[in-house]
Amino acid sequence: QAQLVQSGAEVKRPGASVKVSCRASEFAFSSYFLHWVRQAPGQGLEWMGWVYVGNGKTKYSQKFQGRVTLTRDTSANTAYMELSSLRSEDTAVYYCAKLALPGKVYFYMDVWGKGTTVTVSS
Amino acid sequence: EIVMTQSPATLSVSPGERATLSCRASQSVYSSLAWYQQKPGQAPRLLIYGASTRATGIPARFSGSGSGTEFTLTISSLQSEDLAVYYCQQYDNWVTFGGGTRVEIK
Numbered sequence: 001q002a003q004l005v006q007s008g009a010e011v012k013r014p015g016a017s018v019k020v021s022c023r024a025s026e027f028a029f030s031s032y033f034l035h036w037v038r039q040a041p042g043q044g045l046e047w048m049g050w051v052y053v054g055n056g057k058t059k060y061s062q063k064f065q066g067r068v069t070l071t072r073d074t075s076a077n078t079a080y081m082e083l084s085s086l087r088s089e090d091t092a093v094y095y096c097a098k099l100a101l102p103g104k105v106y107f108y109m110d111v112w113g114k115g116t117t118v119t120v121s122s
Numbered sequence: 123e124i125v126m127t128q129s130p131a132t133l134s135v136s137p138g139e140r141a142t143l144s145c146r147a148s149q150s151v152y153s154s155l156a157w158y159q160q161k162p163g164q165a166p167r168l169l170i171y172g173a174s175t176r177a178t179g180i181p182a183r184f185s186g187s188g189s190g191t192e193f194t195l196t197i198s199s200l201q202s203e204d205l206a207v208y209y210c211q212q213y214d215n216w217v218t219f220g221g222g223t224r225v226e227i228k
Contacts, residue, residue: 035217045158045166045209045219095165106213108156110177112165 002027004096004113011119017084020116022096024077027111030054031102034079035109036070038092048094050105051079059105086120093117124148124212128220136228141197143223145210150190154214157186157195160222161206169208170195202227 007021022034036048049060051070058070064083072079079096094116097109125148135141145155153173158166168177170186173193183198197204205227210220 037219044222045160045211047217047219100168100171106154106215106217108168108171108211108213109158109166110168110171112167114165 002098002111004098004111006094006096006113006116009117009119011121012086014087014120014122016086016120017082018086018118019080019082020094020096020118022079022081022113024079024098027098028102029077030074032098033103033105033107034070034072035097035099036068036081037095037097037109039095039115040089040092043092046092048081052105053079083118086118088120091118091120124151124215124218126210126212126218126220128208128210128223130223131221132224132226134226134228135197135200137202138199139228141200141204141225143195143197143208143225145188145193145195145220147191147193147212151212151214153189154212155186155188155193156211156213157184158209158211159204159206160209166209197225200225200227 003025005023030053033050035050051058053072069082097112099107100110127146129144155173157170160166174186185196187194207222207224209222
């Protein structure tokens with residue numbers, strides 16, 4: 001069955017960058033839009049953006065525009081989320097998620113990674 | 123941006139009783155509405171999509187209804203394992219999530 005496996009927890013200093021990976025298996029990775037969602041401690045879910053695996057096109061939430069970069073490596077079946085200029089408010093669990101249908105830009109998310117905890121602390 | 127508002131923030135229900143969760147959109151999202159369940163320390167899990175269709179493997183006690191701007195998730199007979207936070211998500215216009223409803227066992 002389709003699966004997304006994310007990289008391990010990270011601890012970063014304020015001002016640094018972090019890059020989280022999301023490796024896909026058991027589905028046609030290149031046909032999907034891969035979305036990223038984050039969740040601060042005790043808070044709700046916050047959509048960050050998407051990358052279309054097929055051609056690398058991206059779209060970001062205005063909140064993260066300029067600080068987030070979503071990329072993918074189709075040869076490795078892996079997507080990446082890089083967040084720069086980290087501050088304490090970026091401490092959160094970061095999730096990747098695939099949409100339920102290929103080729104759909106906005107849809108419901110049927111498979112989620114387990115999440116990557118990023119802690120920003122001096 | 124479409125704003126999704128969930129109520130109540132916390133719902134305390136006795137085992138076997140009905141739980142009713144609400145989600146309101148700031149503008150019509152038609153039936154482009156999904157519900158997710160998130161248990162402590164876990165990733166969200168898809169429960170309902172298209173406002174009323176249960177995802178694969180979801181028990182029949184979970185049901186969704188509504189369209190346009192008003193949606194409801196009903197758990198017909200609450201089980202102890204239903205302790206979780208429930209989120210609605212619209213996908214008609216970009217993606218936005220509601221703030222969540224925490225379901226507690228009374």
